[in-house]
Amino acid sequence: MNQEVPIAVVGVAGRMGRMLVDAVAEAEGARLCGVTERPGHPWVGRDLGEALGGAPIGVKVEDEPLEVFARARAVLDFTAPVATVAHAELAAQARLVHVVGTTGMAAADDARLDAAARHAVVVRAGNMSLGVNLLVELTRKVAAALGPDYDIEVVEMHHRHKVDAPSGTALMLGEAAAAGRGVELGQVADRGRDGQTGPRAKGAIGMAALRGGDVVGEHDVVFAGPGERIILRHVATDRMIFARGAVRAALWGQEQKPGLYAMRDVLGLG
Numbered sequence: 001m002n003q004e005v006p007i008a009v010v011g012v013a014g015r016m017g018r019m020l021v022d023a024v025a026e027a028e029g030a031r032l033c034g035v036t037e038r039p040g041h042p043w044v045g046r047d048l049g050e051a052l053g054g055a056p057i058g059v060k061v062e063d064e065p066l067e068v069f070a071r072a073r074a075v076l077d078f079t080a081p082v083a084t085v086a087h088a089e090l091a092a093q094a095r096l097v098h099v100v101g102t103t104g105m106a107a108a109d110d111a112r113l114d115a116a117a118r119h120a121v122v123v124r125a126g127n128m129s130l131g132v133n134l135l136v137e138l139t140r141k142v143a144a145a146l147g148p149d150y151d152i153e154v155v156e157m158h159h160r161h162k163v164d165a166p167s168g169t170a171l172m173l174g175e176a177a178a179a180g181r182g183v184e185l186g187q188v189a190d191r192g193r194d195g196q197t198g199p200r201a202k203g204a205i206g207m208a209a210l211r212g213g214d215v216v217g218e219h220d221v222v223f224a225g226p227g228e229r230i231i232l233r234h235v236a237t238d239r240m241i242f243a244r245g246a247v248r249a250a251l252w253g254q255e256q257k258p259g260l261y262a263m264r265d266v267l268g269l270g
């Protein structure tokens with residue numbers, strides 16, 4: 001009997017979708033059982049291998065997630081908020097592990113993911129790499145150690161195609177910095193300064209987003225104090241770091257009870 005966990009990839013034509021297919025293929029204990037794209041996408045109905053410009057691999061690109069989910073035990077979802085909330089309901093019905101990398105979700109979308117997590121395992125993170133999740137822990141500790149004399153700024157840069165800002169990672173880092181200080185990010189975030197801003201508010205956590213070229217993802221957390229600056233930095237050079245994290249989460253989730261989990265749970269970071 002085949003013991004490999006059957007995994008579905010939604011949004012397979014996307015920058016991350018293609019990486020996720022490779023990450024499933026290289027992972028021990030996992031196999032690709034189906035892929036989807038948005039209805040009307042030119043890849044729908046084609047063999048995935050041929051759509052990718054290679055030889056056929058016997059996996060057809062589909063546009064009915066429910067049919068694909070029926071064959072799966074986990075789904076990897078790096079698509080768009082409207083698609084991800086729809087997938088969450090279907091994945092919960094099918095009791096699949098839903099690994100959500102999609103960023104730019106609104107509060108109403110968060111509530112729908114929370115509802116789905118009452119019935120199924122949902123692993124959600126704005127960044128699935130080991131390095132960023134370690135940086136999140138470091139940020140919380142440094143923010144707690146330094147206190148309010150050090151101004152915190154989170155600066156991120158991504159490729160020109162990214163549609164949401166600040167990045168999911170920047171929000172994770174901002175939340176960690178706020179948690180280190182015992183406050184909520186929503187109460188102290190200073191996003192998108194422009195014009196006559198006045199001096200910096202004490203205790204603010206600044207967030208700035210740069211967009212351009214093919215930058216995979218770069219994040220700095222700057223602690224600017226009297227006479228010195230500490231800068232914690234993560235530079236992603238290959239999207240496979242996110243894809244491998246997602247597959248790891250899908251396999252880890254097979255043994256968990258329904259609920260909403262983060263990558264720090266998967267990675268055992270506490």
Ligand SMILES: NC(=O)C1=CN([C@@H]2O[C@H](COP(=O)(O)OP(=O)(O)OC[C@H]3O[C@@H](n4cnc5c(N)ncnc54)[C@H](OP(=O)(O)O)[C@@H]3O)[C@@H](O)[C@H]2O)C=CC1
Binds near residue numbers: 012016037038102125
């Ligand atoms: N958590 C993490 O570690 C990471 C998260 N991300 C996040 O992942 C998301 C995707 O990023 P990226 O791959 O660069 O974006 P892309 O736009 O390249 O990929 C998204 C894909 O999803 C497809 N899609 C949209 N709606 C549906 C649907 N209903 N069913 C199936 N497929 C659909 C899109 O098709 P179409 O283009 O035709 O609309 C597209 O092919 C973003 O939110 C990004 O921030 C990215 C990297 C790492």
Ligand SMILES: O=C(O)C1=N[C@H](C(=O)O)C[C@H](O)C1
Binds near residue numbers: 103126127162216
């Ligand atoms: O859209 C991207 O590309 C990325 N999105 C995630 C984010 O919003 O932080 C993760 C990574 O930085 C790449």
